[in-house]
Amino acid sequence: MSTAAKISVRGLNKAFGDKKVLDGIDLDVMPGTAMVVIGGSGTGKSVLIKCILGLIEADSGSILIDGEDVLKATPARARALRSQIGMLFQNGALFDSLPVWENVAFGLLAQNKISRRDARAKAGEFLAQVGLAASVGELSPAELSGGMQKRVALARAIAGAPQIMFFDEPTTGLDPIMGAVIDGLIVDCVKRLGSTSIAITHDMASAQRIGDVAAMLYEGRIVWTGPAASLLDSDNEVVSQFTHGRREGPIQMALRR
Template structure:
């Protein structure tokens, strides 16, 4: 019997900006069709980790494998093709404010020449419905939407190409608790419906428990704990316990600057 190949496998990932080492040998496995939540404090390297996997930042060293293939060492076109199968929800939505909502949602489909503009507009309406928005929202510009609606549109854009892996960067940041729960619910539904593998980074514990099957904590550029998401609040790891319970006292010393 052969062991299952992780959908995403990261080994020894390092990245520094000048003298500051942000990622210091990250090792992480995400198994197919699981939702991995990566938690960690501000500036711990969570977003840099995602950007390295997405190819937006070039790491200094390490291995990033998607479906067993090292995207850092494959031909550029092949790496782009592998990454095209990843959907990404950015922290602030990152909607294109010069385009109407429908074109934002269908942008990836149009870019990959999968569909013409008329069909894209119809498809965008269907995808908007999947995230609980009326098709008429497609005619609005992103600036006319509330924060919660912008997040839904960004989620619709992320799932439009039916990716087999999805990344979520702080999906509930800036939302009220009810809207945060709604977005988390939509994320769980979309990931299940598409049969995707998901990686979410967050420091919202309620969101982490709702989204994740598995969890890992990043601290000072390293993964210091990983396990089932259900064990997050009672991990037995002093750093994780301090973080998840929001205690001031503990092994993690926050840098205070005046």
């Protein structure tokens, strides 16, 4: 199964000092599949995707993209493998020193694929794909609402036509309607590009809207995988407690005084 997977993670470990965040993660994401990783705050969901992206160095294990281990590849090859990944950050992470259009076309401009005039026009097309007018391109990111910033960040993520897309808490901080709108755009974009995706979220409604498959991260390990549609019906005690938000159960919140 792992040989056919677009992304295959095996025995991935990451600790920060004494705190072991990822403890032997095994995860396969098949081509064209939308995987949703759920789990409590601070359980290492963001660390997992940052390890795959190379933003955090994993301690050990393997991360295979198209069958090639990025942790053992040469730096140039690892960059090439990772260049097919588009990322939507939790807070958008738009470059506030640049206008919106330049944010959207940043990847194209950075690789000298396109002139600035063409990039401005192209940015308008990507903004249209996320439901924004081309005139928004002239604004600064600080002038946009949270929902609009997420849309612009999504437009920036899809501009490079990535084969793999990561979404970090795509609906956090948005009202339920805007959350549903962003989820709809994510599903549309991923389908249009035929991408494989991994989204991390606490939002069960969002997880079911954007995910084909779900995985539960708990105590540094993937403790359950299954169809995203069955999240709320899972027999797994950890998943059941988390998805229904019950205080009692195997998940004990660490309280610090």
